[in-house]
Amino acid sequence: MNAHQAEDYLLDLELFGMRFGLDRMHRLMTTLGMPQRRFASIHVVGTNGKSSTVRMIAAILERQGIRTGSYTSPHLRSFAERIEVENRPVADDDFAAAVERAAHAARLVDHTLEEGDRVTQFEALTAAAYHELARQRVEVAVIEAGLGGRYDATNVIPSKVQVLTSVALDHTRWLGPTLADIAAEKLAVVPAHGHLVTGPLPPEADALADEVVVARGALRTRPRAEGEARPRLGGALQARNFSLAVAASEAFLGGLDSSAVTQAAEEIEIPGRVQVVGSDPLVIHDGAHNPAGAAALAETLPQLVGGRPLTAVVAILDDKDAVGVLGPLLPISRHVVFTRCLNPRSLPPATLASLAGKLGASSVDVALDPHKAMARARALAGRDGAVLVTGSLHLISDLVRGRDAARASRL
Secondary structure (H helix, E strand, C coil): CCHHHHHHHHHHHHHHCCCCCCHHHHHHHHHCCCHHHCCEEEEEECCCCHHHHHHHHHHHHHHCCCCEEEECCCCCCCHHHHEEECCEECCHHHHHHHHHHHHHHHHHHHCCCCCCCCCCHHHHHHHHHHHHHHHCCCCEEEEECCCCCCCCCCCCCCCCEEEECCCCCCCHHHHCCCHHHHHHHHHCCCCCCCEEEECCCCHHHHHHHHHHHHHCCCEEECCCCCCCCCCCCCHHHHHHHHHHHHHHHHHHHCCCCHHHHHHHHHHCCCCCCCEEEECCCEEEECCCCCHHHHHHHHHHHHHHHCCCCEEEEECCECCCCHHHHHHHHHHHCCEEEECCCCCCCECCHHHHHHHHHHCCCCCEEECCCHHHHHHHHHHHHCCCCEEEEECCHHHHHHHHHCCCCCCCCCC
């Protein structure tokens, strides 16, 4: 395979959707020679903040002189972005070779499964990531769970440290209707004698974390009060994530060089998460797609935007709480341009505009094409204003990939 063929193989697997359960992953790992056991690992789960925290942990550990890899999701331009070594995406040829190995293993595994069952896209990609991280001889890999934790494809690693970033109502169709249900699915990644690091949690999730730690003979660590080292960008939201990353790195190593932490804080940038991508007007990308993420973003934006009038470009998928996402963002936005992303689950912009009107928004535009929506937002904001692109990482992906890019991932 070349990189294009590897992308096509993974995109073709979307036909089979998502399927929970670890049996297929265990078979894949056995077929590939158990690559996930050839490096130490840190497992990051949570409703919001996972990708940022993963990248921050990897940046801190790398600056401690440790060869570090990471696996995150989703991506903005290509699947290869999800696998990084030394804070850089793996080369296209290496990515393609890893996917080819995983595809071969998947074909062998598929023959052992019951009729109608087969390896999914996320399982094949996760298998490719573990194979490549092992081949690259990383000493530690920081792994982001895709959905939940208990039955997520990533949960075949013998992680030394487990990180729970946050718990909020999201993916309730799969994880359960309550915060306690969702927390239980995420805390299932904590093994016997593990080391759990947690961010701020709702009371019911916090109590459950204490129960899990006691039951499994594990340790629990919370971040210390935020110190002097803070990310260069991202305001209070990313400062909280960085504080959690410092605690997780310290739990893994037992101690940290403060200069390495400071260097990581100064240099880290998280694509699509409170990311400043332009000026005149100021343009910010953030993939907040649930109420908790939108509320945290709304809290942080004034620190970045200052007194500039804000215009938001918004698309939201149909399985998300659109009212809950819009609630925190509308009061701080002078104008809102609703659009849709290429993902077929994107809500019609007219539906979002109607919801915004019921919530009290007074200046609302609709543009079916995200690039036209962005042009309209720039015009409304003016050179002295600010534009926020949010509601879905799929929207950000469509904008950064460009009009002529290959088809995008829809999962």
